[in-house]
Amino acid sequence: MMICPLLLNTALLRNASAMLLAAALPGCSGDSTSATSRLPLVAEITRTAYGIPHVKAVDEASLGYGVGFVQAQDGVCALAEQFVEVAGERARYFGEGVALPQTLGVPANLSSDIFFRLLNDEDSVVAAQSAQTPEVTALMQGWVAGYNRFVRDTAASSLPAACRNAEWVRPVTIRDLARLMRFYNAIGGMLDLQGVIAAAAPPSPAFTGASVGSRASSKASHGDVVTAHLSQAVARRPTASNALAIGKDLSANGRGILLGNPHLPWHGPLRMGMLHVTLENKLDTMGATLPGVPVVGIGFNDQFAWTHTTTTSRHGTFYRLQLDPGNATNYLVNGQSRPMRGRTVQVTVKERSGAVRIDRRTLYTSEFGWIVAWKEDGTAIAYKDALVDSHRLVEEWYGINRARSLDEIKTFIQRNVGNPWNNTIAADRLGATIFLAVTPVPKLSPERLQRCLITEPELQLVPGSFLLEAREDCHWEIDPDAPQAGIVAGKSMPALLRTDFVHNANDSAWIAQPAAPLTGYSPLVSEERQPLPARARFGLSQIAAVARRGGTLAPDDVQALVTGNRVYQADLWLDDLLLACAGVPELETGCSALRAWDRKANLDAGVGFGYFEAFVMAASTPDAWWRIPFDPADPVNTPAGLRVNDTEIQAAVRKRLASAVEAVDQSGLWSAGRRWGDIQRARLGGQLTGIHGGPDELGTYNAMASRVQSEASVREVEAGASYLQVVSFDNNGPRAKAILAYSQSSDPESPHALDQTLLFARKEWVTLPFTTREISADPSRRRLLIAE
Numbered sequence: 001m002m003i004c005p006l007l008l009n010t011a012l013l014r015n016a017s018a019m020l021l022a023a024a025l026p027g028c029s030g031d032s033t034s035a036t037s038r039l040p041l042v043a044e045i046t047r048t049a050y051g052i053p054h055v056k057a058v059d060e061a062s063l064g065y066g067v068g069f070v071q072a073q074d075g076v077c078a079l080a081e082q083f084v085e086v087a088g089e090r091a092r093y094f095g096e097g098v099a100l101p102q103t104l105g106v107p108a109n110l111s112s113d114i115f116f117r118l119l120n121d122e123d124s125v126v127a128a129q130s131a132q133t134p135e136v137t138a139l140m141q142g143w144v145a146g147y148n149r150f151v152r153d154t155a156a157s158s159l160p161a162a163c164r165n166a167e168w169v170r171p172v173t174i175r176d177l178a179r180l181m182r183f184y185n186a187i188g189g190m191l192d193l194q195g196v197i198a199a200a201a202p203p204s205p206a207f208t209g210a211s212v213g214s215r216a217s218s219k220a221s222h223g224d225v226v227t228a229h230l231s232q233a234v235a236r237r238p239t240a241s242n243a244l245a246i247g248k249d250l251s252a253n254g255r256g257i258l259l260g261n262p263h264l265p266w267h268g269p270l271r272m273g274m275l276h277v278t279l280e281n282k283l284d285t286m287g288a289t290l291p292g293v294p295v296v297g298i299g300f301n302d303q304f305a306w307t308h309t310t311t312t313s314r315h316g317t318f319y320r321l322q323l324d325p326g327n328a329t330n331y332l333v334n335g336q337s338r339p340m341r342g343r344t345v346q347v348t349v350k351e352r353s354g355a356v357r358i359d360r361r362t363l364y365t366s367e368f369g370w371i372v373a374w375k376e377d378g379t380a381i382a383y384k385d386a387l388v389d390s391h392r393l394v395e396e397w398y399g400i401n402r403a404r405s406l407d408e409i410k411t412f413i414q415r416n417v418g419n420p421w422n423n424t425i426a427a428d429r430l431g432a433t434i435f436l437a438v439t440p441v442p443k444l445s446p447e448r449l450q451r452c453l454i455t456e457p458e459l460q461l462v463p464g465s466f467l468l469e470a471r472e473d474c475h476w477e478i479d480p481d482a483p484q485a486g487i488v489a490g491k492s493m494p495a496l497l498r499t500d501f502v503h504n505a506n507d508s509a510w511i512a513q514p515a516a517p518l519t520g521y522s523p524l525v526s527e528e529r530q531p532l533p534a535r536a537r538f539g540l541s542q543i544a545a546v547a548r549r550g551g552t553l554a555p556d557d558v559q560a561l562v563t564g565n566r567v568y569q570a571d572l573w574l575d576d577l578l579l580a581c582a583g584v585p586e587l588e589t590g591c592s593a594l595r596a597w598d599r600k601a602n603l604d605a606g607v608g609f610g611y612f613e614a615f616v617m618a619a620s621t622p623d624a625w626w627r628i629p630f631d632p633a634d635p636v637n638t639p640a641g642l643r644v645n646d647t648e649i650q651a652a653v654r655k656r657l658a659s660a661v662e663a664v665d666q667s668g669l670w671s672a673g674r675r676w677g678d679i680q681r682a683r684l685g686g687q688l689t690g691i692h693g694g695p696d697e698l699g700t701y702n703a704m705a706s707r708v709q710s711e712a713s714v715r716e717v718e719a720g721a722s723y724l725q726v727v728s729f730d731n732n733g734p735r736a737k738a739i740l741a742y743s744q745s746s747d748p749e750s751p752h753a754l755d756q757t758l759l760f761a762r763k764e765w766v767t768l769p770f771t772t773r774e775i776s777a778d779p780s781r782r783r784l785l786i787a788e
Helices: 010-027 060-086 090-094 108-119 122-130 134-153 174-186 190-199 223-235 393-402 406-416 446-452 534-548 555-563 568-581 585-596 607-617 647-667 755-761 772-776
Strands: 002-004 042-048 052-057 207-209 240-246 257-265 273-279 283-289 298-300 304-310 316-324 327-333 336-339 341-350 356-366 369-374 379-385 422-428 433-436 467-469 495-498 501-504 626-628 640-642 680-684 687-690 704-708 715-721 723-730 733-740 782-787
Touching: 042 060, 052 060, 060 090, 060 108, 060 134, 060 174, 060 273, 060 782, 090 108, 090 341, 108 174, 108 190, 108 341, 108 356, 122 174, 134 174, 134 393, 174 190, 174 393, 190 356, 190 369, 190 379, 240 422, 240 433, 240 534, 240 555, 257 298, 257 304, 257 422, 257 555, 273 733, 283 393, 283 723, 283 733, 298 723, 304 406, 304 723, 316 369, 393 406, 406 422, 406 433, 406 495, 422 501, 433 501, 446 467, 495 501, 501 534, 534 555, 534 568, 555 723, 555 733, 568 585, 568 607, 568 640, 568 647, 585 607, 585 647, 607 647, 680 704, 687 755, 733 755
Parallel strands: 052 273, 316 467, 680 715
Antiparallel strands: 002 782, 042 052, 042 782, 240 257, 240 304, 240 501, 257 715, 257 723, 273 283, 283 298, 298 304, 304 422, 316 327, 316 379, 327 336, 341 356, 356 369, 369 379, 422 433, 433 495, 626 640, 680 687, 704 715, 723 733
16 A cells, blocks of 8 residues: 555556566455455556546546545545535434434434435346446446545544544445435435435324334324425425537637536535546546545536536326325225335434434335325325436436537447436537437327326326326336336437537527427427526526627637626616616615626625525516516526516516515624625635625526525625536637535645635636646646555
């Protein structure tokens, strides 16, 4: 085992690996199940400015080894805590927690453990691990060895403050990593329903011992409570994104340009980190990835750049089960009673005294999915999720990392259908672009969906969800070309190749390109003829304006789409809002501030921005308020304006504005001439830093979510723009400008906990060093060889 600072070229890396292999062979055991116990692991790690890691290796296991090590260096506490969570052990280390509305009265850590014990039962984890290709298995085994190397070599007292001397920081196994991948797969599916699944219980008590059943509200089975929670759960989904691929028809130099702008939590397991991976003769890719994933998730190589956006496709369906009147854990299918399958999970709970107790909970499943609620009308609701049996995330990202063209990306993604909740958008060096909305989606023919769908408004669970009858003829259908039973084949899902542009900002696939609408798909795959979200309209309208005047776009123009911080809803409403409040004495303060505001969410934005935000966020906008209603033939430009010439609507608009002004003034956030940069701040690196950008609901492309937490005068950033990249190409290859808004390290004491955040606050970007020459030219580079 060694660790030393030196520079290795590929040949030396190969030689080092061979020497370690020769030394290891005499001690190899024939019955070993771990590839990393038989093969040497050698990785070269170079850190350039801002702590950006470049990992080079000659085989997959060694590449994973290097990535696991650097990810532990940058975020061991978040990773270790997430390994605790996905193993269903939060209550064991942190106690049962407090009951929250979203857990329906069950203490939060206990609710989490119940859910993850269900999601990550042993059989499911083994199946997920066994489904990996040999290359992906080697990457994952190597990652585990690299993470464990850091944990083993770092004294508990030297860990970051968040986990210093914590007993829950431990070596992990490949099954721990498989559990983490299943957590990523569950986002946008079962994870949204975590609280209701953990609290769901038939009318008779389901807990034993020191039961938490008595703590769960007796109303947990009531349809109204469950419906309200499901709606809130969907609204809390943690991911969003913007993506724009510019082709040769609109690019200033005739080559592709790619904007990647995922919106993710700034803390926790979805906190991406920058990464450059090089595997001899297979891949050389740079960008960013999720913790625990041993390859780049969003990035570029010398041929193309790609990114992802959160899809609107539905990955599961709800079913209404008619219960057997004689047994609440049986249900009727075509008049025949069938038993639900109970699964008892066991959770270890640390009590305040330090003593440990065991809680048990029996949860139920059916052929139509997991039971999420028993209702008072003699029915139960089940949820069937296509994502829980999709184990192809790492395989898909590894395939993209290895691809050499957009055609290869398309072919691989359509065959694999492995990205659980993301569209893929890419641009290449020749000026082609592609949009793919290919994720695991239930296959239901139009006839079957129409026959089985429950359409009564009072029975709907969540807007946009699909509630079906639990009948024999309502099961998902089998597509022989799909890699997984019950889902749509990738080649039957939306795909679009263009030389002008493609775009997505968490809208459906329908208007990825207004000139070529994608139509005719199942509503589970892509809705059409529905209003677009404001962010999507902003991006599309900006590109359309360039095209109309016969202009082109350079990388700086694409960067400005994000950091310009334009509030698109202000373009739609503010002129009419000013008309409505003009000359009304009691609205003069608000009206004056709105008039002075420049319609941007920059650091210097004044209280006019605060008033407008409160006005927009107060409630959804009734359709009757729009001056120009939505027109499916013009979804980019409609709806628009406020119908303030209508006296009734004018009165309602004035009333909402007056309430918004009052709420903002009473909050004290904007007192004494404070600006947006004084209010919206990020707590990183031991200090608070003002952050530009605004709420998604305002149509701010640079979307940021913040709220008041420990300090009443500050709204701390929780999520938003994370890894931003603008990648272009010239005769010398890719040219990438990027920024990791929350910086590379989550350790407040690291020199890389705040450095990129300060750049982001100043709207500065990092020029990424990609080639060997560029990396070697960085005066701050640090190189390390790790091996075992």
